[in-house]
Amino acid sequence: MAAAIRIIAQQGLGASTASIGKAAGVSNGALFTYFETKADLLNQLYVELKHRMAAMTTVDLPEGDPREQLQHVWYGLLRWADEQRLERQALAQLSVSKDLTDPSRNIASEPFAHVEALLDRCRIGGPMHNASLTFVGALVMAMADATINSIADDPAAAERHAAIGFDAMWRAIT
Known part of the structure; x- marks a missing residue:
């Protein structure tokens, strides 16, 4: 999986299974001992990466205040990135x-169910109360991506970008 992560990050989805196998130190044929098809590899990798991201973003989620909880997830996501x-x-x-298949x-998305419920609670009285939860989640992720990119471009101001990004996201949904 580590080799697949590296190769797909560098070469994109068009990367060959041969290059992934070579990076993993196994033959192309041996790779298919573990994965029936390249699509199977991609689906399993997607699930694993989402679960890893969830582990870093939702661990030790505080009880109580929804703003504090969402801020915890936000900073966990920035740290993961x-x-x-x-x-x-x-x-x-x-x-x-x-x-990617729907089952994958x-x-x-299973480890993020409580984050989705949190977003749902946060938007109740705000401008996003009539928006679909899918739209709200996509908006939050777009704002997170913009924040992550700003931090990458200006690491000296990382804390400021993180705080501004969270505040903008919070105001957009609540």
């Missing part, structure tokens, strides 16, 4: 893959 750059790049590629997307 900073510490796992190749995973983020690979996940960005995988997220648009036509090979569903399994990958």
Whole structure:
């Protein structure tokens, strides 16, 4: 999986299974001992990366105040993006893959169910109360991506970008 992350992050979805196998130190044929098809590899990798991201963004989620909880998830997401750059790049590629199946997307989203419920609670009295939760989630992720990119471009102001990004996201949904 580490080799697949690295190769897909660097070469995109068009990367060959041979190049992934070579990076993993196994033959192309041996790779298919573990995955029936390249699509199977991509689906399993997508699920694994989403679960890894969830582990870093939702661990030790505080009880109580929804703003504090969402802020915890926000900063966890920023930390994950900073510490796992190749995973983020690979996940960005995988997220648009036509090979991803609905079951894989569903399994990958399971660890985020409580975050979705949190977003749902936060938007109740705000301007997004009539928007679909899918739209709200996509908006939050777009704002997170913009914040992550700003931090990458200006690391000296990382804390300021993170705080401004969270405040903008919070005001947009509540």
